[in-house]
Amino acid sequence: MFYVALKIISYDKVRSFITLLGVVFAVSLIFAQMGIYLGLMETSSIIIDHTPGDIWITSKNCKNFDFSQPLPEYLYYHVLSTEGVQWAEKLIVTWGIIKQKEGGTEQVEVVGYNPDTGIGGPWKMKIGDSRAVKNGNFTIVDDSAKRRLGDVKVGEYREVLWKRLEIVGISQDVKSFTTAPIIFTSYRLAQKLDPNWIGPDKTVFVIAKVSPKYSVEQVIKNLKKRLKGVDVYSKESFSMKTRLYWTIETGVGFSFLLTISISFLIGMLIVGQTIYNSTVEHIKEFGTLKAMGASNFDIYKLIFSQALINALLGYFMSLIITLLSVKIYEATEMVMVVNMWVNVLILGLTMLMCLSSALVSIRKIKKIDPAILFRG
Amino acid sequence: MDAAIVTKDLTKIYAEGRIEVKAVSSVTLQLNEGEVVGLLGPSGSGKTTLLSMIGCILRPTDGSIKIYGNEITGMDETTLPNIRKKYISFIFQGFNLFPALTAIENVLLILKLKGINKNVSNQRAKDLLTVVGLSERMHFLPRDLSGGQKQRVAVARALAANSPIILADEPTGNLDYTNGRKVMEILRNLAVEQKRCVVVSTHDNRIEDIFDRILLMEDGQIINEKRRLS
Numbered sequence: 287m288f289y290v291a292l293k294i295i296s297y298d299k300v301r302s303f304i305t306l307l308g309v310v311f312a313v314s315l316i317f318a319q320m321g322i323y324l325g326l327m328e329t330s331s332i333i334i335d336h337t338p339g340d341i342w343i344t345s346k347n348c349k350n351f352d353f354s355q356p357l358p359e360y361l362y363y364h365v366l367s368t369e370g371v372q373w374a375e376k377l378i379v380t381w382g383i384i385k386q387k388e389g390g391t392e393q394v395e396v397v398g399y400n401p402d403t404g405i406g407g408p409w410k411m412k413i414g415d416s417r418a419v420k421n422g423n424f425t426i427v428d429d430s431a432k433r434r435l436g437d438v439k440v441g442e443y444r445e446v447l448w449k450r451l452e453i454v455g456i457s458q459d460v461k462s463f464t465t466a467p468i469i470f471t472s473y474r475l476a477q478k479l480d481p482n483w484i485g486p487d488k489t490v491f492v493i494a495k496v497s498p499k500y501s502v503e504q505v506i507k508n509l510k511k512r513l514k515g516v517d518v519y520s521k522e523s524f525s526m527k528t529r530l531y532w533t534i535e536t537g538v539g540f541s542f543l544l545t546i547s548i549s550f551l552i553g554m555l556i557v558g559q560t561i562y563n564s565t566v567e568h569i570k571e572f573g574t575l576k577a578m579g580a581s582n583f584d585i586y587k588l589i590f591s592q593a594l595i596n597a598l599l600g601y602f603m604s605l606i607i608t609l610l611s612v613k614i615y616e617a618t619e620m621v622m623v624v625n626m627w628v629n630v631l632i633l634g635l636t637m638l639m640c641l642s643s644a645l646v647s648i649r650k651i652k653k654i655d656p657a658i659l660f661r662g
Numbered sequence: 663m664d665a666a667i668v669t670k671d672l673t674k675i676y677a678e679g680r681i682e683v684k685a686v687s688s689v690t691l692q693l694n695e696g697e698v699v700g701l702l703g704p705s706g707s708g709k710t711t712l713l714s715m716i717g718c719i720l721r722p723t724d725g726s727i728k729i730y731g732n733e734i735t736g737m738d739e740t741t742l743p744n745i746r747k748k749y750i751s752f753i754f755q756g757f758n759l760f761p762a763l764t765a766i767e768n769v770l771l772i773l774k775l776k777g778i779n780k781n782v783s784n785q786r787a788k789d790l791l792t793v794v795g796l797s798e799r800m801h802f803l804p805r806d807l808s809g810g811q812k813q814r815v816a817v818a819r820a821l822a823a824n825s826p827i828i829l830a831d832e833p834t835g836n837l838d839y840t841n842g843r844k845v846m847e848i849l850r851n852l853a854v855e856q857k858r859c860v861v862v863s864t865h866d867n868r869i870e871d872i873f874d875r876i877l878l879m880e881d882g883q884i885i886n887e888k889r890r891l892s
Contacts, residue, residue, distance in 0.1 A: 579743050
């Protein structure tokens, strides 16, 4: 049946081309939307995901990584002395204003980390060393910030929250979800940059590593028992919480879901209409097969095979287009995720789109009026 | 001769709103293996309706139909395809060949649906297309064949299925006299040779001599029966 379906498709080249174009359009759009969405989500929790440690202690009702409240710094010592904690580290995430070289200001997200351990700091350096922010008014700017901050160079000075900071390194891959560039400073400098909000006795997160003999769940339980007025998350759940916040609370997820749904629907309509037209055109031939003993199922196989061929051809062409366009997205500083998981999911969606679009034709076959066979 | 088809008081009434039209009325007949039967009559006489009912694709309003002893009037939609698959093939006025498939592929498709082995199918399809005079054109698409050639493919397809009953509805309707006669002669010779029961619905009086038996229909009833003088 697959061979017959292939012959039917290749016979009507114009119609098949239009169908294929429709599938490619819809599937490429789904690839792009899903890839960009996952890229954004990856970016939103990128620092959590790249920071060693198993547990994050945050302020009560913290919604995400970017907007957490300060905590008393002494909690760090409580965490450190809790049973099952191997080590703990403090991390500050706050917001600041940076003065542009040519005037004007930009908002930046300031991440203050301990340069001795590097925990919470940049994990990939293009220029310099992540420990270079120690003991001074130093900062590391991410390479992706160039679009907003201009051509930043090591050795240059920039004013952040009214303090003159020297750029001592350029990090890589720390793209910001909020579009405000991420800059790194030492933990102590971050406390001084915003003394009214953070101050010398406050931190924003405490990150803990679980000792090998303990489970993460067990240590979370111990920490929750010991610490009051804070939230305790595993690294994975805090990462997910951040991603879900941006997905649900901001409508980003809905907007992407809507576009994916519309693309799915467009693809379904195009494939459905073509297969339906083809079925109507071949109704007498199908009827003849049915009259000669072919079951409805035999004919369904033929129709579903046509849908499947459209799905597979359309999918692989879209995949090629998507892989080629990833570089273009990267050039615009957008992150587009195309991995095996996404590929399999979209293959499933494409098959579902094409096969469900064939259902209208199936209905037509089911209701073939035998009388049509006897009309010349 | 064994009875291939037996009908008793076969009736079909079409309801159009409150109006009832009796398309076939109390037809009782027996059609046997190895005979070629012509169903003749003017347009609207009920030939096609009768053919549809004995072909198990239209349910009668009343009466009974037996195909090789199987009472089919009470059978459900899941059983009927099996009866058709086992016993019945069709030839239609409009040929109904898949335009995307070559002559041989159109024949092979039926064989595939019947679950016949690929090698056997290939040989049978080639043999039959040769018998109907299309050995040179078996790899042609229907669009590259004449009307007569297309109908010969349809005949080969009907015979390929090895069904003991072949029902043909106006098989010469789209053909000129010479081609129509040629197709009918091929059909007759093969049917007699292979002991098939062939029922042909037609209003073409010029091919009367092809049939062993002629059933003349009018207003849904068989009003006359003529037998061929051997």
